[in-house]
Amino acid sequence: MAALVGLGLLSACQPALRGTGDLGLVVERADGRLMVVENSTSTKLASVAGLGDLSHAALVYSRDQRFAYVFGRDGGLTKVDMLTGTIAGRVMQSGNSIGGAISQDGTLVAVANYTPGGIKVFDAATLAQVADIPAMGADGKASKVIGIADLSGRRFIYTLYDAGEIWIADLSDLKSPKITKHTNIGKLPYDALITGDGRWYLAGLFGEDGIAMLDLWNPDKGVRRILDHYGKGKEALPVYKMPHLRGWAVAGDEVWLPAIGHHQVLVVDKGKWTEKARVDLAGQPVFAMARPDGRQVWVNFAVPDYSKVQVIDTQTKKVIKTLEPGLAILHMEFTPKGERVWLSARDSDKVVVYDTETLEQVAEIPASRPSGIFFTNRAHKTGL
Amino acid sequence: MAEVAPARSGAEVAPARSGAEIAPSRQAKLKDMVDQDCGSCHGMTRQGGLGSPLLAEDLNKLSAEAVIETILEGRPGTPMPPWKAMLSREEAAWIAAYLMGEMK
Numbered sequence: 001m002a003a004l005v006g007l008g009l010l011s012a013c014q015p016a017l018r019g020t021g022d023l024g025l026v027v028e029r030a031d032g033r034l035m036v037v038e039n040s041t042s043t044k045l046a047s048v049a050g051l052g053d054l055s056h057a058a059l060v061y062s063r064d065q066r067f068a069y070v071f072g073r074d075g076g077l078t079k080v081d082m083l084t085g086t087i088a089g090r091v092m093q094s095g096n097s098i099g100g101a102i103s104q105d106g107t108l109v110a111v112a113n114y115t116p117g118g119i120k121v122f123d124a125a126t127l128a129q130v131a132d133i134p135a136m137g138a139d140g141k142a143s144k145v146i147g148i149a150d151l152s153g154r155r156f157i158y159t160l161y162d163a164g165e166i167w168i169a170d171l172s173d174l175k176s177p178k179i180t181k182h183t184n185i186g187k188l189p190y191d192a193l194i195t196g197d198g199r200w201y202l203a204g205l206f207g208e209d210g211i212a213m214l215d216l217w218n219p220d221k222g223v224r225r226i227l228d229h230y231g232k233g234k235e236a237l238p239v240y241k242m243p244h245l246r247g248w249a250v251a252g253d254e255v256w257l258p259a260i261g262h263h264q265v266l267v268v269d270k271g272k273w274t275e276k277a278r279v280d281l282a283g284q285p286v287f288a289m290a291r292p293d294g295r296q297v298w299v300n301f302a303v304p305d306y307s308k309v310q311v312i313d314t315q316t317k318k319v320i321k322t323l324e325p326g327l328a329i330l331h332m333e334f335t336p337k338g339e340r341v342w343l344s345a346r347d348s349d350k351v352v353v354y355d356t357e358t359l360e361q362v363a364e365i366p367a368s369r370p371s372g373i374f375f376t377n378r379a380h381k382t383g384l
Numbered sequence: 385m386a387e388v389a390p391a392r393s394g395a396e397v398a399p400a401r402s403g404a405e406i407a408p409s410r411q412a413k414l415k416d417m418v419d420q421d422c423g424s425c426h427g428m429t430r431q432g433g434l435g436s437p438l439l440a441e442d443l444n445k446l447s448a449e450a451v452i453e454t455i456l457e458g459r460p461g462t463p464m465p466p467w468k469a470m471l472s473r474e475e476a477a478w479i480a481a482y483l484m485g486e487m488k
Contacts, residue, residue, distance in 0.1 A: 030419070030428065055428035073427050096431060114433055144434065161434070190434070190463065206463055238458060238465030241424055242434065303421050304470060328420070346420065369420075 020065040020082045024333070024375035026344065026351055028368040029054040034070070035351075035367060036085050037342075039335050039375065042353045042363035046085030052076040057372060058099040061379035062124060063106035068374070069124070071100045077111055079127060082376065089127045093120050101150045104382075108171060110156045112145040119145055119158060121171060130174050137163020138183050147192025147203055147245075149383040151216065159189045159203045166192075166203060166214055166223060182223045185212040193245040194383035195255075195270070202226075204245050204260065211257075213273065226273040230259065230266060237261035241302035244287050246383070251294030251314045258285035258299070265299060267317060277317050282308050287331065290314070291356055292338035300329045300343075309343060311359060321359045325352045333373035344370035405474045414479055425463065430483070434463065440485035451480040 023045070026035040032054050036046040051057075053074035060069050067088060070078040075094035078087055096115035102108070102124065110121045121131035135143045135158075143160035151157050154171040164185050170178040187207025194201045194216075203212040210228045215221060243258035250256075254276065255268045265288045267277040283305025290297050297312045309323045309332070326345025333342045340362065343352050351370050353363040378384040406414065419428055425435035436442065443451055455476040458466035467476065 053427070053429050053431075055423050056433065073433065074429070074431070096427070096433060098433065146434075188463070207461070238467075238469070239463060240421075240465055242463055347416075 018083070020376050021336075022376075023065075023082050024342075024373060025059060025068055025070075025080070025082070026342075026365075026367055026370050026374075027054050027057050027059075027372040029057060029346075029371040030369040032072075033368070034068075034080060035365075035370075036082060037351075037365065039340070042340075042365060044365055044367075048080055048085050048087060050087060051078050051080075051090075054371070056098065059372070059374050060100060060102040060109070060384070061374075061376050062102070063379055065376040065379045069100065069102065069109045071097050071111055073097065075113070075115075077109070077122065077127065091122070091127050091129075093122070093129070098144075098146060099148055101148045101156055101383075103150055103154045103156070103171070104152055105154065108154055110148060110158075110169075112148040112158055114144045117142040117144050117160075117162075119148065119156065119169065121156075121169075121174075121177075131169075131171060131177050133169055133177060133179065135160050135163070135167070137165055139163060146190065149192070149194040149201065151194075152198060157194065157201055157214075157216075159185075159192050161189060164189060164207075166201070166212065168219075180219070182214065185223045186210065186225065190242045191245045193249075195250050196382055198382040200270070202245060202255075204243065204257075206239075206242070206260065224273075227266070227268065227275060230257070230275070239302070240284060240304075241286050241306075243285055243302075249288040249290050249297060251290040251297060254314065256288045256290060256297045256312075256314075258288050260284075265297070265312070279312055279317055279319065281310055281319070282322060289332050289334070291341070292334055292336070296320075296356065298332050298341060300332060303328075306330075307345075307347075323354070323359065325354065325361065326350060330371045331373050333375055336375060336377035342373045344373055346370060406478045410475070411478065414475060415482065418479060418482065438483050440483065443480075443484045448477070448480050448484060451484065452476045455479060 022039045024037050032051045034048045035044045052072045055073045068080045075097050077093050079089040081088040094113040097113045100111040109124050110119050118134040137143045143162040145158050146161050148158035157168045166182040168180040186205040189203040190206040192203040201214045210225045213224050213226050239261045253270050255270050257266045263281050264278045283301035285299045288299045299310045307327050310319045311321045313320045325343050327347035330346050331344045351365045351367045355362050426438045427433045430438040456468040458464045
């Protein structure tokens with residue numbers, strides 16, 4: 001009830017109408033709860049509870065931006081109604097999941113699983129399961145799945161962590177999904193990203209140096225290894241948190257990647273796939289995220305440097321400011337046109353909002369152990 | 385907190401019940417670290433994720449010393465890093481005992 005009132009959907013006789021384009025969700029991971037938030041006012045509108053284990057939870061949005069599909073660590077898939085602040089549907093789909101994707105046409109939601117591995121695909125409207133595709137590597141063993149993203153048509157691309165393979169599942173015929181496999185892509189691919197145009201799929205490798213890359217305009221050419229020197233190198237540096245490649249770090253004709261184990265980000269030419277520069281940083285980067293206009297890249301860090309955030313000017317490739325917004329900054333999300341960025345300060349129990357021009361804090365919102373922040377404009381972006 | 389055994393200092397191998405050597409405020413921080421930082425890979429409920437499960441029944445297949453070593457030195461060839469830059473042996477022993485169910 002409280003949530004309904006908070007969203008202004010119930011009034012004496014005339015329900016107020018509103019859109020969802022100004023809304024987002026913040027994961028309060030220790031409590032299995034989401035906050036429904038509003039960009040323009042930097043406020044919380046409602047709380048949605050009962051989502052289970054949300055550690056490392058991710059979500060995607062429906063095409064109409066009304067619903068979020070939340071992928072919980074406990075294998076729960078929850079459909080949340082942004083307008084009513086309620087759970088519209090929930091299924092327990094596996095023992096342990098990590099992320100998911102929604103198809104280009106918005107009809108299918110695919111979930112990538114750690115246990116038992118593989119992907120499961122659900123009808124976005126009803127949450128009825130429509131496909132279950134195990135991930136058996138060439139070695140005959142079940143594999144954890146990471147880095148799932150939507151491709152054109154009813155296709156999903158994802159990576160097998162244990163087996164070192166990239167698969168594409170085509171679900172245009174639900175009765176017989178077609179799988180295309182690229183094997184031997186490298187050891188322990190830990191995360192992957194797809195560029196916003198849907199052309200390049202990059203998987204970072206933990207077990208060896210380099211990045212596995214697939215050109216989806218020319219998939220027959222197979223997976224190429226790029227940036228051979230990219231990785232931990234000879235000195236096996238401890239990596240206190242696996243970097244995320246999905247930080248959407250494409251700015252203009254450059255891709256910004258967290259250097260695994262090093263206190264650096266790499267700048268790579270998008271298309272030639274050669275390194276152009278490295279920028280030294282305050283710690284091991286986790287996310288390197290480009291402001292929507294590509295003029296800045298914001299970086300957060302692994303423990304013990306995770307209370308800092310650095311802002312890089314992409315033209316000069318220099319850190320222009322080191323911020324300390326709060327304790328344990330886990331995630332960053334730009335407003336759709338990038339005038340502000342929201343940061344979750346897990347150990348300060350708050351979300352802080354910064355102006356991206358002045359680099360000053362403009363708001364903060366109390367939140368219980370916040371982690372992921374997701375705005376509804378992701379609904380119309382490939383790979384998000 | 386459960387009652388802790390008297391501290392045994394100077395032992396080569398940290399005693400399993402080494403809670404007494406760690407101040408209560410530090411213990412709270414270590415618990416939080418297990419939940420949050422270890423939880424990033426192993427799950428906040430320790431059911432596993434990219435990292436293996438850390439439930440008591442899994443860890444009790446190992447010796448306390450093996451768990452302590454893994455925390456301090458990591459597991460080469462896997463994403464498990466060595467935490468010795470951030471944890472003392474006593475702290476790693478406390479975490480091992482905590483995970484293995486010797487204290488609540």
